[in-house]
Amino acid sequence: MADAPAGYDASKYPPFAVTVDIVLLTVRDGMLQVLLVERAGEPYQGSWALPGGFVDINEDLHDAAVRELAEETGIDRFPAGFHLEQLRTYGAPGRDPRMRVVSVGHVALLPPTVADPKAGSDASQARWWPVADLGLGLFADEDTSDAPTLAFDHATIVADGVQRARAKLEYATIVTSFVDEPFTILNLRRIYESVWGARLHSENFRRKVLSIDGFVEPQDATGVPTSGGGRPARLYRAGDATEIYPPFQRVEPGGDQSWR
């Protein structure tokens, strides 16, 4: 970092505004969805934007992301395994027409139940959008007919966030952040398929998950009703492991289990 010149004066330095934006992802109805809020004021009035806002002067970036998420989505309590990580920082001059704003993007993952409350505390409307409906070219079978306009560079941030989630599913046990406990192996596979936009081979998926030590912990109190009959699936909870090694083989969107 550059040395401070003699006679250091904070006001001499270019004044930036620093914000956090959060790509909050969940899987509902078998679709990867992202939470967006409708902008009430200019600029980009009526466009949809990521939840986020200004970082307080004495606030850590991570804390700011949690606070903004709570304020704008109405989610008051986050689950134990709540996953929130930094994505990257967006700071191109002119990305906000009002002033120079540097935004620290984040990715957060939630299971569908806790993801239910979505009415923002401020008047602006908030709702889940299937990522495939945003016209970002991330899925093979996108329906781009009713794609909303995204504010600022938020289309880029959403795309980056989804790519991060997709990549991380390969080598980290973050699936468990997408599901409620207890869960079945099928629940986990559905997450992978929804996020990757591709079908996975059921038996090999099971073998892979169970072969990773500490990925999932089997529950004794098994036996769950299944819709339409069939052998009830065993139940699991998340284990202590955070890494998947060797990693999953990624499947390209639209592909089935044979990717090559």
Add this chain to the structure above:
Amino acid sequence: MADAPAGYDASKYPPFAVTVDIVLLTVRDGMLQVLLVERAGEPYQGSWALPGGFVDINEDLHDAAVRELAEETGIDRFPAGFHLEQLRTYGAPGRDPRMRVVSVGHVALLPPTVADPKAGSDASQARWWPVADLGLGLFADEDTSDAPTLAFDHATIVADGVQRARAKLEYATIVTSFVDEPFTILNLRRIYESVWGARLHSENFRRKVLSIDGFVEPQDATGVPTSGGGRPARLYRAGDATEIYPPFQRVEPGGDQSWR
């Protein structure tokens, strides 16, 4: 992002300073080294810090990183395959005792030749430090006796940068950013070994590199003198591929080729 209140006034928002810090890595003398500059003024006077500095008000983050790198290291021209990417952003309150500074960390990779000029344009001293001498616990055989004091949270940033480089060697063709062209397969392996801090199996490494389409392009004008005799190694240049799929198997620091 939060809406701007009515009567928007930039001065109302918390004033942040935004800086870039660059973890500039190279491999010289078989060791992974990072460029550090000695701080001339307070705070952390006499400590060693990453090259970096304040982002101009109309400057892109990436451009700021390139500019600061040039200013503080004296490197005027960067090679074609110059690799510079964002790492993550460090913004804990109090990380700079003077004011609230949010720093966007970057990682840059250079080959040893272009990495030679290192005298900074400002008076501060700049030199290469072997990463293993910094006492960061990243290598199995660290010599922490003469470890320098690192300013701010730069020890964390260096560690994060090295981890990023290590991880990226697994799935991206960034080795070629560490070497001068043309290069031999041995040159590439030495980079992997230096960055990972472990020995790799020579024959299998060659096979892996050559099996990735577009990783390296063989040169016809082969035949190079070898120190001490022996069959001259074939020469290669970097290809168009950017990804390595399937990825390399990572080897833990200190380990040899059999990692499990």
Add this chain to the structure above:
DNA sequence: CTAATAGTGTCTGTTAGACATTATCCT
């Protein structure tokens, strides 16, 4: 019983690890 879903067993093709062998230079 049949239908449906969960879970197991096993064959096969690919690939990384290991090591032997050949190729090409230097002194």
Add this chain to the structure above:
DNA sequence: AGGATAATGTCTAACAGACACTATTAG
């Protein structure tokens, strides 16, 4: 020739893809 390094060939173990088969429920 002898030593040294580069490059190739090949055996083996691990593992992903694929598919057949068994297990357990609902109706």
